[in-house]
Amino acid sequence: MLDKEGYRPNVGIILTNSRKQVFWGKRIREHSWQFPQGGIKHGESPEQAMYRELHEEVGLLPEHVEIIGRTRNWLRYTVPDHWIRREWRGSYKGQKQIWFLLKLVGRDCDVSLRATEHPEFDAWRWNEYWVPLENVIDFKRDVYKQALGELAKLLFSRNDPRRLPRGDHWEPAVKAEETQEKPEST
Secondary structure (H helix, E strand, O other), X not given: OOOOOOEEEEEEEEEEOOOOOEEEEEEOOOOOEEOOEEEOOOOOOHHHHHHHHHHHHHOOOHHHEEEEEEOOOXXXXXXXXXXXXXXXXXXXXXEEEXXXXXXXXXXXXXXXXXXXXXXXXXXXXXXXXXXXHHHOOHHHHHHHHXXXXXXXXXXXXXXXXXXXXXXXXXOOOOXXXXXXXXXXXX
8 A cells, every 4th residue: 555655654663661761673584673663554543553563563462552642744764776676666665654652561571572473573672762773774764863853752851861862873853952942033
């Protein structure tokens, strides 16, 4: 199912624990790490797709999580041609995603990477919220920046230093001084 621009509707999931760390899954038989994500099926709402993907990829059920929020709009990434199946070239451009921020209210032992016959991940860990983006495949990095940046304000208080990224990994879309209200000119 593609939209008229060639993007497949999809959901992304940022799952946090009580220490505000994020779930980080290692793609099966690969050396790349990512958040859970997956396509929205015909007739499915983004929230329904999120719960289905959460179970398929992480083994969690709705009672194991609490929805903190979601992105306001679709976030898009374009897939390079060499990653696109030959039969999809010309019509498929990439994915558009609604990202959900969830809090695990269950336990770590509720996570099961083998909940389905086709697992996505073969390992997982908790990571600081501002994950090192060099571990994310390059064409998805901007969407990760946008999702983490938009949803951080729902997880961290205004004065919490974890609200903004730190280190050399990447800069936030809006710098701290730009978030303060500017006085109206007279």
